Amino acid sequence: QVQLVQSGAEVKKPGASVKVSCKASGYTFTNYAMHWVRQAPGQRLEWMGWINAANGNTKYSQKFQGRVTITRDTSASTAYMELSSLRSEDTAVYYCARYRYVSSSSGGSPFFDYWGQGTLVTVSS
Amino acid sequence: QSVLTQPPSVSAAPGQKVTISCSGSSSNIGNNYVSWYQQLPGTAPKLLIYENNKRPSGIPDRFSGSKSGTSATLGITGLQTGDEADYYCGTWDNSLSAEWVFGGGTKLTVL
Numbered sequence: 001q002v003q004l005v006q007s008g009a010e011v012k013k014p015g016a017s018v019k020v021s022c023k024a025s026g027y028t029f030t031n032y033a034m035h036w037v038r039q040a041p042g043q044r045l046e047w048m049g050w051i052n053a054a055n056g057n058t059k060y061s062q063k064f065q066g067r068v069t070i071t072r073d074t075s076a077s078t079a080y081m082e083l084s085s086l087r088s089e090d091t092a093v094y095y096c097a098r099y100r101y102v103s104s105s106s107g108g109s110p111f112f113d114y115w116g117q118g119t120l121v122t123v124s125s
Numbered sequence: 126q127s128v129l130t131q132p133p134s135v136s137a138a139p140g141q142k143v144t145i146s147c148s149g150s151s152s153n154i155g156n157n158y159v160s161w162y163q164q165l166p167g168t169a170p171k172l173l174i175y176e177n178n179k180r181p182s183g184i185p186d187r188f189s190g191s192k193s194g195t196s197a198t199l200g201i202t203g204l205q206t207g208d209e210a211d212y213y214c215g216t217w218d219n220s221l222s223a224e225w226v227f228g229g230g231t232k233l234t235v236l
Contacts, residue, residue: 035225037170044127045162045170045213047225061224095169102176104158109176110217111160115169 002026004096004116011122017084020119022096029077030054033099035112036070036081040092050099051079086123093118128153129214129228136234137204145199145231147214153226157216159197161190164211164230173212174199206235 007021022034035050049060051070058070069082079096097112130148137143147159161174172181174190177197189200197214214228 037227044230045164045215045227047227050225059223062222097170100175104176107158109158109179111158111172111175112162112170112215113172113175113181115171118169 002098002114004098004114006094006096006116006119009120009122011124012086014087014123014125016086016123017082018086018121019080019082020094020096020121022079022081022116024077024079024098027098029072030074033101034070034072034079035097035099036068036079037095037097037112038092039095039118040089043092046092048081048094053079083121086121088123091121091123093120095119127229128218128226129216131212131214131228131231133229134232134234136236138236139204139206141204142200142202143204143233144201145212145214145233147197147199147228149195149197149216149218149226151195152220153195153216153218154192154197155195156219159190159192159214159216161188161197161199162213162215164213166210170213201233204235209233209235 003025005023010018030053036048051058072079095118096116098114100113102109158176162170163173164170177192178190187202191198211230213230218226
């Protein structure tokens with residue numbers, strides 16, 4: 001069965017960086033892209049970016065461009081999301097989500113079929 | 126402010142039906158498939174509907190989806206107390222730099 005297991009909660013000071021991991025199992029890691037989504041307390045889901053697990057190509061949300069880096073280690077079937085220059089507004093639960101793209105008669109159908117359990121990152125002085 | 130607009134909350138009694146709307150534009154819903162996610166309190170989101178109206182295995186047929194033009198709708202019939210959750214629509218937005226967008230979320234209360 002497909003599982004995405006994320007690293008544990010983190011507490012960071014403003015200006016620091018955090019790196020969250022997402023270990024995949026139950027499928028061939030390089031066959032699916034991985035996206036990262038965050039959710040501040042009581043707020044909506046916010047897309048951060050994604051990585052092509054096969055070739056390592058990445059694409060980031062303009063909001064996080066320059067502060068976020070998504071990488072992967074294919075030997076460990078693990079994706080990583082690093083966010084730098086942390087501020088209090090970055091306090092949130094960070095999720096990894098497996099991306100599916102199903103071909104259909106009207107083009108491709110994209111969606112997130114499996115999610116990690118979430119990692120709480122708290123930014124506080 | 127979200128690119129996709131959802132009502133902040135909806136409510137209905139057990140056994141009743143409810144619909145949740147998701148309004149976008151030609152750069153997102155109008156030209157892309159929509160998916161819906163259920164987020165129970167304190168848990169990660171879960172895929173509910175993909176390709177506008179398809180249900181993954183294990184999702185009961187009480188849940189349905191539709192799309193017309195630049196809007197999508199999630200329907201839930203036979204409401205149960207266990208359906209109390211936040212519901213999000215999502216799709217690609219092809220404007221500017223092609224980013225995934227979510228709606229603002231709708232909190233469903235089963236009275």
